[in-house]
Amino acid sequence: MNSQSPFHESVPARLARVREAMAREGVAALLVPSADPHLSEYLPGYWQGRQWLSGFEGSVGTLVVTADFAGLWADSRYWEQANKELAGSGIELMKLRPGQPGALEWLGAEVDGTVAVDGAVMAVAAARQLSERLQARGAKLRTDIDLLAEVWSDRPSLPGNPVYQHLPPHATVNRAQKLAELRGTLQEKGADWHFIATLDDIAWLFNLRGSDVSYNPVFVSFALVSQDKAYLFVGREKVDGHLRQVLAADGIEVRDYVAVGDALSAIPATASLLVDPARVTRGLLDNLHEQVRLVEGSNPTTLSKSRKGEEDLAHIRQAMEQDGAALCEFFAWLEANLGTQRITELTIDDQLSAARARRPGFVSLSFSTIAAYNANGAMPHYRATEQSHAVIEGNGLLLIDSGGQYLGGTTDITRMVPIGEPSREQKADCSRVLKGMIALSRARFPRGILSPLLDAIARAPIWADQVDYGHGTGHGVGYFMNVHEGPQVIAYQAAATPQTAMQPGMISSIEPGTYRPGQWGVRIENLVVNREAGASEFGEFLGFETLTLCPIDTRCLLVEALDGEDIAWLNSYHQTVRERLAPLLEGEALAWLERRTAPL
Amino acid sequence: MNSQSPFHESVPARLARVREAMAREGVAALLVPSADPHLSEYLPGYWQGRQWLSGFEGSVGTLVVTADFAGLWADSRYWEQANKELAGSGIELMKLRPGQPGALEWLGAEVDGTVAVDGAVMAVAAARQLSERLQARGAKLRTDIDLLAEVWSDRPSLPGNPVYQHLPPHATVNRAQKLAELRGTLQEKGADWHFIATLDDIAWLFNLRGSDVSYNPVFVSFALVSQDKAYLFVGREKVDGHLRQVLAADGIEVRDYVAVGDALSAIPATASLLVDPARVTRGLLDNLHEQVRLVEGSNPTTLSKSRKGEEDLAHIRQAMEQDGAALCEFFAWLEANLGTQRITELTIDDQLSAARARRPGFVSLSFSTIAAYNANGAMPHYRATEQSHAVIEGNGLLLIDSGGQYLGGTTDITRMVPIGEPSREQKADCSRVLKGMIALSRARFPRGILSPLLDAIARAPIWADQVDYGHGTGHGVGYFMNVHEGPQVIAYQAAATPQTAMQPGMISSIEPGTYRPGQWGVRIENLVVNREAGASEFGEFLGFETLTLCPIDTRCLLVEALDGEDIAWLNSYHQTVRERLAPLLEGEALAWLERRTAPL
Secondary structure, eight states: OOTTSGGGOOHHHHHHHHHHHHHHHTOSEEEEOSOOTTOOSSOOGGGOHHHHHHOOOOSSOEEEEESSOEEEEEEGGGHHHHHHHHTTTTOEEEEEOTTSOOHHHHHHHHOOSEEEOOGGGSBHHHHHHHHHHHHHTTOEEEOSOOHHHHHOTTOOOOOOOOOEEOOTTTSOSOHHHHHHHHHHHHHHHTOSEEEEOOHHHHHHHHTEEOOSSSSSOOOSEEEEEESSOEEEEEOGGGSOHHHHHHHHHTTOEEEOGGGHHHHHHTSOTTOEEEEOTTTSBHHHHTTSOTTSEEEEOOOHHHHHHHSOOHHHHHHHHHHHHHHHHHHHHHHHHHHHHBTTBOOBHHHHHHHHHHHHHTSTTEEEESSOOEEEEGGGGGSTTOOOOSSSOOBOOSSEEEEEEEOEEETTEEOOEEEEEEESOOOHHHHHHHHHHHHHHHHHHHOEEETTOBGGGGHHHHHHHHHTTTOOOSSOSEEEOOSSSOSSEEEEEEOTTSOOOGGGBOOTTOEEEEOOEEEETTTEEEEOBEEEEEEEEEEETTEEEEEEEEOOOOOOOGGGSOGGGSOHHHHHHHHHHHHHHHHHHGGGOOHHHHHHHHHHTOOO | OOTTSGGGOOHHHHHHHHHHHHHHHTOSEEEEOSOOTTOOSSOOGGGOHHHHHHOOOOSSOEEEEESSOEEEEEEGGGHHHHHHHHTTTTOEEEEEOTTSOOHHHHHHHHOOSEEEOOGGGSBHHHHHHHHHHHHHTTOEEEOSOOHHHHHOTTOOOOOOOOOEEOOTTTSOSOHHHHHHHHHHHHHHHTOSEEEEOOHHHHHHHHTEEOOSBTTBOOOSEEEEEESSOEEEEEOGGGSOHHHHHHHHHTTOEEEOGGGHHHHHHTSOTTOEEEEOTTTSBHHHHTTSOTTSEEEEOOOHHHHHHHSOOHHHHHHHHHHHHHHHHHHHHHHHHHHHHBTTBOOBHHHHHHHHHHHHHTSTTEEEESSOOEEEEGGGGGSTTOOOOSSSOOBOOSSEEEEEEEOEEETTEEOOEEEEEEESOOOHHHHHHHHHHHHHHHHHHHOEEETTOBGGGGHHHHHHHHHTTTOOOSSOSEEEOOSSSOSSEEEEEEOTTSOOOGGGBOOTTOEEEEOOEEEETTTEEEEOBEEEEEEEEEEETTEEEEEEEEOOOOOOOGGGSOGGGSOHHHHHHHHHHHHHHHHHHGGGOOHHHHHHHHHHTOOO
């Protein structure tokens, strides 16, 4: 294959072809978000157009192309990676900072004429906002052409993996009950129909799972529900006859994925439809009769899904034990073999994935393992590749952020490993980050508090030394489901909307960090669940139960930087970890567990 | 005077007369907010119609009257007081809780037909919201009748106190500079005119002060500013000839207060006007030509006013020393005389006010002193009266929240005084509240963080014991100006809007509390100022300098409930207090200072 083939075309060549298409259609600016019709976080290759056109492989970023400019907006997690990947592309990295204008604001301020975006992948709310901005200055938004598709010659096909059931005992609420609950909410909200495009909501509602998207056990689909109908739109070949019958028995009709537009068109003009304008794309809603009344609100499934029940939690605790045991086996291997064989960031990924794969109930990783040594750790979303990865040698800090999907839960954990002798500064960073994690882990708070308001509790010990980090402190985590889910978000950068209120049963990560570009990065992460922590004359309170079970290596810490309460928390945590994991381990791994959970 | 006179008319009789007027005008519900055309916190008697009609004297509350219902919405600070004052009135206390629907939501949900409110006292934004809610259910809002005025027979007149200059050295920026800065901002925002109705913004902009409103050194007025005009609308008799000339020299024309409507009408239809829809009333804007383009945004003076300069701070530190010295004299007197003479909550107010009045630069109190013993302390806005006040005797806690207006600053401080021997529970409450105050006082945080996000730092040690309080942790404080000012607000209940961002020079209170109805209340309050706390690779950080200087009585504390850092902070604070106040004191007061600042 010669280098002129579109399969090895350079980014500048791709940009040149898209600019030709823009000129032909009279488009002043092309907007390419990282998005699909489901507004998923991880995109099937079919919708990775932004990656294809820009060469930037990070999972979140927005590309804008005009005749004489191309810019990629990415947040601080991706700056290092984007700087590398965009080099020589002619695309400028536009650093996205909390509270600062982003790509949409830039378009609204800089572009005269027509801005084009594929309406199929742009949320209703975002399209509305951009359109208003553009109209205010006489420019306009077109959502009915997909210029990228025209020039994308080697576009992957839509994923076609089979859909399967999430079954009892791991599925603890049956789909008939979930549908009944959803229909009750629709009635309360005065909506005749509800349209869902978000894949995790659909998978949760129907107790189905798939593997269309890396790491997330979901399948590409839409759902449309009324008081007496429930349609699942999914690739014809992905649901077998048996499953079709099982679903039919619960009143769910399977239709072809591409039939969703017609089904939306068929909603009567007199009906009302509940949709979340932030979670449904403009292109899809363009199918509706213009008189259909929109009831705007978040998908009721998002809140229901976030609140894990007691039976779910029992399964999750078991999954955490299996995951923790796998981690102990891996860490024991690492400690025994460092210095005796060549270990790289890639070896780590292989060994850790294999340790997890040996555990009962394991399905897949829950995201791409981040094994990042020293300077690589300063990139919060770093991924080692065959072309570029570090050897674990010398002195420093190894950051390992990893997780698994189990039939009974989803895990996500970050630990720091000392290599040789970490410096005093490195230990100070680890200690400070741990203090932040402990401060929030120990916190109690009023039930219903908006989750972004809790972030300062984790950051206060970190801010005290004029240190901060650009990502959120915590995200929601699913139950054998996406490792990132809403509605809660523990991040001072996030909008404190009523949807983000903390309720019992929600699982979140607590993962403060510190990133020193070119030097090292630190992050320590546990998953926690909101538990009722007693009611008083002042109201109901919640607190966190820590779910993650794995030693936090005290050789990375400056003990004198911890206070009495930090040490008490750490010792008590290590005792729990030892008691829960020891029965699952033997030999070197058990010895490692005992060594690394010794009290401070 | 017989009891039939309107001057002694009962609340039910007043309600009956207003219901007659409602029936005549076909009004289904009358809304009476606590508001004036300036949307001030403290209202001149002329606008205290809600108090007159309901009998509830609290400063914040909203009354709704329909044919068969009357309700008063008030937040938790006022529940105890409202329960007492509404008894027998036929008005129901509607408990307002953070995040729960209030009076406007109730009207929007319950009332069919016409809702009337005096448009002159309802913010544009609130009127807009209510009108939309009502329209959605076929009801409507009338803002062009003032039914209350019709029946309010003994309405007080408009205040007529003279306006005077805030002069150098205390006024540190002259009005020409302030006007120039404001005009620069108008230009940036593309606004030809700016209309200001908020009294503290006007007083600050023109370096003028008055005494029309209790405790706030402001005067009833409006301002209208363009690039070449500046009008001050104020009662004709309140500005003397000299001051009129001084203002004219700075290009400011004084017009009569009642001429503001005509001036707004005279703004050309082609012009644009910057107004804050939350800080200007609907009735006033109804004067505008309908084609005047509104640029909506907060008053630029609100942010400028909040950021005190270094010279301001030098004066404020002196004012804090004088205020602290007055407090020491008072506390020394209290401690010497408790048990030897009858001391009541009213005596305390008298003695403390007298101690402040002896201090140089003192102008007035900055709010009505709260001296509240035991159960009275559970009402955060309690005020002792001749009819109802407690004698200070037995055992318990005395809460004193007080403040002064000085030419060089405004103070606001709350301290707890042990009477006899406080109980262990009382001491535990004081200790926990102090831990919250110290935690936030010591905090550093990124410059520009939205102030509501900091609240959790103060509350975490309080939430830890399932305790909370219904009010905010901190409010902005003016410079010889209102004791409550924006834009920052340290309260998790408040919306974290971009305007609330923390900037250097802002003064805030830190005043966590605990209220046990029928038993006791605890609050400890210092004022702090945002200071630059160094920049790092992670950005610019701010921290607080504590401004308030007065011992925190350690006899109210359980020392074992404090940790090492709490004690270190308290000892260091007491050392500063001792060093700064000792030179201003002698005799018993000096001895008291030394006794009460002894290290723990």
